[in-house]
Amino acid sequence: MRRYSILLLVMIMFVGVSLVAQDTIRVQTFTFDSITTRRGVYQFPDNENTYRKILMYYTLKCDPATTHDQYNCGEWDYLTYTKVYEHTGTYDSTLYHHPNIQRINGYNIDSLALTGQPTSVGFRKQHLITAFPDTVSFEQWGNGETIDTTRRILETSMENGRRQILFTAQQLQAMGLSEGNLNGMKFLVADGQGDINNLLVRATLTDLETLSVDNLTHVNDTLFFNEIADISYGWMDIPFSAPLFWDGESGIIFDIAFENQVPNQGFSIAGHFDDIYHTIITDKPNYVIDFDGTSDFVSVDSSTFIYQNFTIEYWVNKRNNNNWSRVFDFGNGPNKNNILMSLTTGTSGKQTIAIYNDGHNESFEIQTPLPLNEWVHVAVRLTNNRIGWVYFNGELVQYGPLQVPGEDMRKINYLGRSNWSSDTYADMQLDELRFYNVSLDQEVIKQHMHTEIQDPSAEEGLVLYYDFTPQQDDVVSDRSLNNTDGRIYGKANVYQQYGGEQITGFLHMGFQPKVLFYRLESENMDVSEEWVVYERENAPSQFVHFELPEDPTLPTDTTTFYEAGYQYIYNPDGSVFDSVNFEREFDYIREDIPYYGEPFEVINPWEIARFITPYGINLDLGPNGFTWVYDVTDYVDMLKGEVDISAGNQQELLDLRFDFIEGTPPREVLAISRPWGQYASKKYKDLDGNNVLQAVDVEMLPETKEAKIKTRLTGHGHNSNTGEYPHCCEWKDNTHYLLSNGDTIADWHIWQATECPENPVYPQGGTWPGEREGWCPGDMVDDIEWELTPYISNQSVNIDYDITDVPENNLGMGNGNYIVGMHIVQYGETVCNYDAEVFDVISPNSNRYYSRLNPICADPQIVIRNNGSVPLTSLQIHYGVKGGEMQTWHWNGLIEPHQKAKVSLPVWGDSFWFGDESNVFEVSVSMPNGVDDEYPENNMFQTQYTMPDIIDQQFVVKLKMNKQAYRYSMVMTNIFGDTLYNRRQMANDSIYVDTIRFENGCYSLRLLDIENMGLSYWAYPAQGSGYLRFYDMEGSLIKNFNSEFGRTINYSFVLGNLTYIKEPDADVMVEVFPNPVKDKLNIMLDKTEGEFPLKIYRQDGTLMYEETISAGNQSVHTINVGHFSPGIYLLTGKTSQYNISRKIVIQR
Template sequence: MNAGDITGMQVYINEAGSLAQDLIIRMAVAPADTFNSHFYTADWTTVYHNDVLPFFTGWANVAFTAAYSWDGTSDILVEVTYANEAGADDTWLRASDAGANRSIYASSSDRYLDLWNPVYAAVDGTPYNSLDQQITVSFWTYGDPVYQPQSGTTFEIRDDNAYRVVNVHGPWGDGVFYWDAGNDGGGSYDRINKAAAVADYEGNWTHWAFTKDASTGDMKIYKNGVLWHSGTDKTRSMAGGTEMRIGKGLWAGSQSYYGWMDEFAMWDAVLDEATIQEYLYKDLDEAHPNADDLILYYSFNDGDGIYESDASSSNADLALIGAVSRPYDPATLFRYTTMSNLRPDVIWEQGVFTSHLDSVLVIDTVLMDPVTLVTFDPADPTSGLDTILVWPGDVYTYLYDEYGVVADSVLVPATDNIAVEYYEYYSAPFEVVNRYELGRYITPYGIGLDLGDGFTWTFDVSDYRPLLHDSVRLAAGNWQELLDMQLWFIEGTPPRDPISVTNLWTGYKGYNTDEAFDDNTPAITMNLPADASEFRIKSRVSGHGFGGTANCAEFCAKEHYFKVNDDVVWTREVWRDNCDLNPVYPQGGTWVYDRANWCPGAEVWTYDFELTPFVTPGSTYTFDYAAEDYNWNGSGSFPYYQTEVQLVAYGPYNFDLDAAVTDILAPSGDDMWGRMNPICNNPIIRIQNTGASTLTSLKVEFGLKDAPYSTYNWSGELQPMEWEEVTLPDYVYQPADQFVVTISEPNGGADEYELNNTMTSEVAFPVSYPADLIIEFKANNKPNENDWFVYDANGNELYSRTTFTAGTIHKDTIHLEDGCYEFYLWDWDEDGISWWANSDGTGYLRIKDANTGTILKSFEPDFGGLIYQQFTVGTYVDIDEPLDAEDAFEVYPNPAADHLYLKIRLSGRREAEVFIYDYAGNLIHTEKPGRIQDETLHMDVSQYASGMYVAVLKAGNTWKKVPFMVE
């Protein structure tokens, strides 16, 4: 045969069979000696496509409809695919032994499961309840290229608490595979994950196997039988599963997997790599090494209704909730392969002829979509009895001609009549969910965001105590972040006992006009509980939508009103004006813009107001909630308020005279007050009147743990349940890990409940700088927006700069005595000195050592409205710190290289401790010599990084600080 077009082929038919439907012949070039047990992926050319009915034996000619161009030397690979009816006769060709494997074939009725949103499949039974320490799950998937990667769930198991036990996202919308297995009983689970190549999850069949051995802590993912990813220290158990889905998660809002799935299997054992590879392309059988450990096996080959059978011993059939079992197209078969030495006898034809293509009418039958019918028990109308698959009767089927026009119709009579009966009953036909919002926070912009080990938002949910008992379901509406929620139960007596919580208005409330908003929050008439004494309204609203009139409701400040019997008793502007001071920064997106009571990455404020003065227990009132006049012009996105308004009823006050410390804002390690910390003076606390009488005065004692306390006498006027932030004066500043504040003597009398009088907070020390500094500031293109100031511990302004030149670097040298200082850099446009969403250009702020030029601190330029930092200089000792004139503390040599000596001389024998801090305020070493009077300690500092350090001596009430340098 010569190089050129191959125009046909002849095969010898030994035994003619039935009609070969959709016969396709394809040819391709194949490199020599590449034959294996899998179908070859090639650059195929289709040379023939038609239905063929073999009707004689002997040589049969197949004239190609498209010639194949052969180069004269390459091996030729031929692929023949066709379909025939079940039970049809095979056609047998004559073949010869080629002396080596030269053919591979597959003949099966294999099927797969087709999944898309919102369909899925539910496991009928709980064989996975036997899982504990070991698991293997394997399956084939073919992701839909139109939708993948997509944030769907491949399968999931959850327990009675709706906690995740086992789960695969294959993949999530970021193209990452997530393998979750094991739960700690509180909602946390073990996970490994890895980004996959696009070809691994869309447009191709890929085999995945997921294993975990909790006893060793190993989790693994295998791709096409080869280890692809692994993780260690994963020891949580997989026990306790009570519900399982395939193709969709069990959590509210879960998306279904888009694509195809086949050969889903689960074992309560860990399969090794060799076993996974051995059964990659064939069905599971009794010879499988882990056959006794198999607890689920779905081949999806039933294809006859709404259930797929479980081929394991568990008999946990799979209910198809909209999902469909479909047969493979013959050309896509890739399993059940058999290799052979036999190769069909072929005569190749190379002819020159004129041909043309003509259309061939093929009659095909398409199955009508069935209807899933669920029957119910008349005695218990909400309990399903059976699910059957039916087709509508007394309908016409149609025969179409080659042009798609109806040529004939046939009436299909009904075979059965099923009557629908309606029953009146009064139990709920679905789970009744009474939703109460406990708190709300808005997720931050994720681009460029780094939360480190996480960020904690804290909410006081004491008013919801009547709801938080027995069994409740807690839900968070996030889709991407991993959340860890903790409930802290604080033992004690509340100011007043909450009796009940009532939702008044809840959910999405349109604000296209104020009248529409009023319609969405209609007046409510209710009788107040007679056993209550006090009442509070909680309003938690946030505005969304912009681009229309006044950029409402996200970027407009509008007043909201609460009415009692048509009288306005409360007014509040729904607005938050401090988004530029958000402790979660910098973020991507427009995080600095103030909004209608929300900021990205911050909590939504709850507006509490006391309703008690306007109502009487046991009486009936009409409540109404309204918003300021407004008309939307139809531009932009639809304006609305996410609204939660609740009524809380309480018993009487438990105390007449009581005050509480409810928070320490500074010094504090609380993430929410990160912008204010760390500090070396002027603590900020929050006090509250938790008694029935008006609070007018308090005694406040405060200080660092084990240091002398300072005293501050507060005076003011707080009505019951009102609170106030209080800035305290300077205090004794010395190394400690806790700050303590205690209040007493409310209104000059005895506090009736002392358990809420004391609070402690974690302390971090501010950075320590040398006395001579350079404030280096490069102005951006809007220099008039910035000012900086330096204040001492008494609030006196020492240095400042309020005028700058655009694009210019300004260097100001300042000298400071030992002490505590505050530095402020304001940006009055609240968008920092370098931000992506404006045209202000780029600036920077640095603090340098004036003697060496070393940069001590370079600040984040995307800071919003303020950079604030407290710092100390030199051997700062607070002015109120007691010192014994006879005590001495020396450090030498200074600078030190390898060795350091600390000479301590005290006026009397005392317990002593020495702390070593770096200049960032981090404690790096502690020495405890015990009770001493005159002692010299030796330290090895050879491993210390070059730089400044501070040695601090604590001996009784004596504190001494000595800075030293390591070269």
């Protein structure tokens, strides 16, 4: 157990906390040094003290030490949960069932007919028998004298073999061969005798001078397919079943293959050796694995596999487009660090390559379908710019975006099977599967196609290599140095390819056989057909028996049998010709035997807070991180003693702290429960159809007087069967309902209409400003709470949930989902009748969470909570800056018990802000409803604040519109809220220049975009770009605003010179324009001097431009980007004090 000390603090003044002399206990759990630790046991207060409030400070920091990906903050917006684990002390065990019989390396069976006799499948082959009776004319040509002999041309000591032999045009012409048909050829047998089975001779014309294993020639025209018996010394005649026409100018490649089910000693063929590669051969058997598409797969041992630039190669022969079947799928379950290649996307026949990192995937579909019943070499590689490239038979067919796989240990890895249970098995044959942790060039991929790796230990980057050579015990051996073996499951069969099928394992041979070509005329040429069936024995199945009732998991016997029943005979095109029945000798019937597993403690996880991580590319949350504060007071009983807690993920560093503020809570927490179980994903259609979150009666404790329900919902998914927006449920604004006994007691929306585009964590790397259902990237998820006290009857409350109906014209939206967490909190009676609390100060406040609304010089805004049992209708509020004159506001309104409301406090003028130099704002409340507050300990609040920029003279505002000016308006108001400047109905791509000549005082500017995308937004380049800048009267830039601001720019400034107001920021002034740009990009530098090194990167990280320029007051430097491809780029620069970055969009 990890323990942290508990600190006792006396709260005197803290930014953004209540101010009163109260004891606060601080518990520190995870820190930024907890690089990957995200769960642990920590010591929390374990005494009888009561706490009026418990705050959780959740701080994230971007840092190179993060392990999730290559960014300091993780790239994607992920759900994260803070959970407390309730150790119940209760133990349980799970009832299991184990079959009395299991197939080794196969799926369980219910019953199976078996035989002890071998079974087989058959393959029909059509032999062609050619005869030339009544020959009218005959002539032949040869290629010189015999010098050498070799058995490797027809090496029938092997079961299978394939050769390609080239005779060049020059050689044929030298023989004296004339243009016309060739009717046969002869090889000279120097020694040996015997038969050749299934000799296949094919030929094609060519202009090649040599042969290469890098480019095996595809040959279709069959000239001979038969057996030749009783071969001995002399000429071996091969009559062609169809004439081969020679054009007099080309060479000829002969493709010769054979199959010998019973090998013999072989034959020596006469010819001559030379240094020219006229022949390529296979010199050993080639094995492939066959998956039946029903239950066959290979399970691969755990390994990291690839985790950087990579190349994956394999040969595949697909027989059917089984829905979402896989070539391979390596991961840790569905959507967990998968590296996968589908055999078909759905049933389209097109492959998809996909890489998952912690739930996020990048993938693309290969638009060229894999053909059926044809061997294809497939290679996919990832390059440094995060682009995936796919090759069929060495030629590029597709490229697309692909992420780098994480360096994760992958434990659930398959060939022929998916990690997703709903997907089907692959119906295919596979050969020469190779994984490399390097990106191979296209030429190297071509070289690999038809060759085996002779020395895997010398192959750079090779991390997995299956050539499927048969092994013992159904093992698939990895020939790389990693030794990551696989195991065959089901009936997947490893078999030796027939000679004509061989596609790999070729070698060069500098030998050309002696040959005679002949041409004849026959009055009655006869070609007959003979069909022959060749059998291939099936692999037997092994079974393990479990017959001990006291422990049915222990094996007692092993048996080996063949599956009885019908086996097919196939035509050459793969279709079924016939079947043969192998008689059943007996049956195995499965029986499931019950038993109990080891006891385990029942642990209940409780979600106490939810957070969505920001889009983290190029994001910086500051040297001390960014903090979000949660009120977790309702979980007080879980935060006692030794607490098992988890939070966050690995995208950012995490600091998690709890402050226990001692005092009397508004009402005592008696119990907390989950009416519909722990948080979980629920489909929209199930919520609408009342299949989940159905009406339930929740029993209250006898002492319970009050109750509320905390609702925590976030919508996710991009579902729509029409393609029309909104896609559900991330982008759909639904109404949520709470019912009791069938009556609606609450309805609400969680749609974040303005919260996302006004997020203080901005701009982010992704689509951060978009409105979403219940959440924003880089923000905490709010709880929506409803009082249940009025609906308690006989110490029970009936509750039900409902939601907006799924649109009937777009039922696909129903497949979207919500992450739903709901807690019912039971309380004793509210302690006070009259208790008003200053819950928070929104402004003035230097807390970064409120930075989009600060600094201010107009009305402060606070949050009041009514902790009493009586509705709050009036209040005295005292407020001011420390050292200044306090002001009193008599507020009137309505705040129901245990509810909050924002209250604006008027100021009488600029002098309101004159105080000492501490910049502290103080506020307190009293006299709720005209009576004494019964709990004054929560009446006071104090914040540190920052004063607005000072501009000591009149200045010029320059506002440039983008291409959609109708969306924007800009106003300036004085300290009393009077509008002094109003810009509306502006024109596209126009520049508005105004001189501001207000009287000395404090003013507020608000630039509003009603569509929440700022003047510039990388994800919507069609809107163009604009800017907002302030200049002094001499034309020098004094303020430059970030154009990617989402919804609003809120900026307060002081005109003139007032005491205790800071000088303008010394922000580095860098502007790029126009943006988007076509060819000439201007970079304006102001308030920076000396050298300014700048770089421009493509979105994939490739450096496109680098230059060091001289900076000066309002200097402008122009760069020609006309040769850059359209897209999004990043410009970076550095001065002695600042690092800057700007997004650039290039359009044409």
